[in-house]
Amino acid sequence: MANHTRGRIQLLAALVQNANFRGFFTGKIYKGATKNVCVPGLNCYSCPGAVGACPIGSLQNFLSSRPFKFPYYVVGLLLFFGALLGRAVCGFLCPFGFLQDLLHKIPFPRKKLGSFPGDRQLRKLKYAVLLLLVVLLPLLLDWTPTFCKYLCPAGTLEGGIPLVLIFGGKQNLGIGAMFVEKVTVLVLILALCLPIFRPFCKYLCPLGAIYGLMNPIALYRIRLAEERCTHCGACARRCPMQVDPAKTPNSAECIRCGACAAACPSDALHIGFCEPSTEKTPRAAE
Numbered sequence: 023m024a025n026h027t028r029g030r031i032q033l034l035a036a037l038v039q040n041a042n043f044r045g046f047f048t049g050k051i052y053k054g055a056t057k058n059v060c061v062p063g064l065n066c067y068s069c070p071g072a073v074g075a076c077p078i079g080s081l082q083n084f085l086s087s088r089p090f091k092f093p094y095y096v097v098g099l100l101l102f103f104g105a106l107l108g109r110a111v112c113g114f115l116c117p118f119g120f121l122q123d124l125l126h127k128i129p130f131p132r133k134k135l136g137s138f139p140g141d142r143q144l145r146k147l148k149y150a151v152l153l154l155l156v157v158l159l160p161l162l163l164d165w166t167p168t169f170c171k172y173l174c175p176a177g178t179l180e181g182g183i184p185l186v187l188i189f190g191g192k193q194n195l196g197i198g199a200m201f202v203e204k205v206t207v208l209v210l211i212l213a214l215c216l217p218i219f220r221p222f223c224k225y226l227c228p229l230g231a232i233y234g235l236m237n238p239i240a241l242y243r244i245r246l247a248e249e250r251c252t253h254c255g256a257c258a259r260r261c262p263m264q265v266d267p268a269k270t271p272n273s274a275e276c277i278r279c280g281a282c283a284a285a286c287p288s289d290a291l292h293i294g295f296c297e298p299s300t301e302k303t304p305r306a307a308e
Contacts, residue, residue, distance in 0.1 A: 025279075028279060032115075032123070035114065039073065040065065040069060043071060045071050046070050048070070051070060051072070058075065060096060062103045063115045064117070065118075065176065068181030072180070072181075078169060078229050080096045086161065090161075104232060106240065109230060109240075110240070112227075113279045114278070117176070121212075122220045126215050126216065130216040145275065147225050148225060149231050151169065151227075156169050173226070175207055178205060178208045182204060183208075220262070224263070240272070243293070244291060244292070245292045246290060247290045251288065252287070252290075255268075257282035257283075257286050258282075261276075263279075271291070280293055
């Protein structure tokens, strides 16, 4: 899929998930019926424009509830989105992923498109974030919602900063140490977007960790026609997430951006819900 098409889908998804534009002027969080429904991507519940709930925030709230209630609804939605799309949610429907894409387009002296020392080890960190901050601490210690309070950059950008800067004086919103810490985390992540493609998605996002685990079984997937593959390596060189589709087409790191399929000179890669045609067809002129 062409980058401009994916960008339009990302922009539309961000606007739809934050369609309460009046909230940015009134400072009031939308609490209509749709706020009871989780959106697929990372989109803060407290954003003035948000019309849906964040699945990670909702999951933490359920886990910390007393008496405990298993989050059937949230887990069911996560399983549905994951089984249907996998990390295509990250590539197309997540507003914070879209922001990271835009920032990475800004010219920067040294772009780290390839792997660097420690990159592979750091990617495991998002699973630790999921287990510790999203599941264990809310479940065992009633620290709610831990990930949202102490780490989530999307919440700081979409909810914390707009409310504090625009309505802080009117609504007596204080700026404490926690807010400073979260802004610091946000600034560091946004700065890392310049040299590194989607650093939050790669290293810290618990939602990406969940969907990544479901990439191998997701219906929206990459299929490799091995009889066409020449193992030229063009797809691996183009992939911004450093995946080699010729070896692991449904890696947990793949966000289904389509860069690999566009780079393949022999039409060996297909992304979608259906099987690719076995008939070899000529590529359109670039």
